[in-house]
Amino acid sequence: MVKAPTPLATTITDPQAVKFSNEQLRPLCESTRALVTQLQSMETQWYGGINTLFPNDTTVLDDGRQGEGVSVLTGADVNSAVSVLIAMVGQYNSQIIEKPCVRTLSAS
16 A cells, blocks of 8 residues: 655645745845845955955045045945955855745846
């Protein structure tokens, strides 16, 4: 006698759970995947030589944006921000984050 296969798990059908998955989880996973792609590109540029243009000190970046009311950045600010962003790439787990993604990653 052949037994029917045992289901691996029960089914989640609660409308609130489905809505959360479709409206929060999947879109955020897609956004995270896209962000990590951008961060990886930034990291390549940073270690490709751009990093040498930003001393890790109080030298001010003159980007001409002071008149717009944006914060003034120093070389140390840029180095710190880049370090945090690169660390985010290190925490990315593609197997977990990409599974809920629906759309393919589009080139930007």
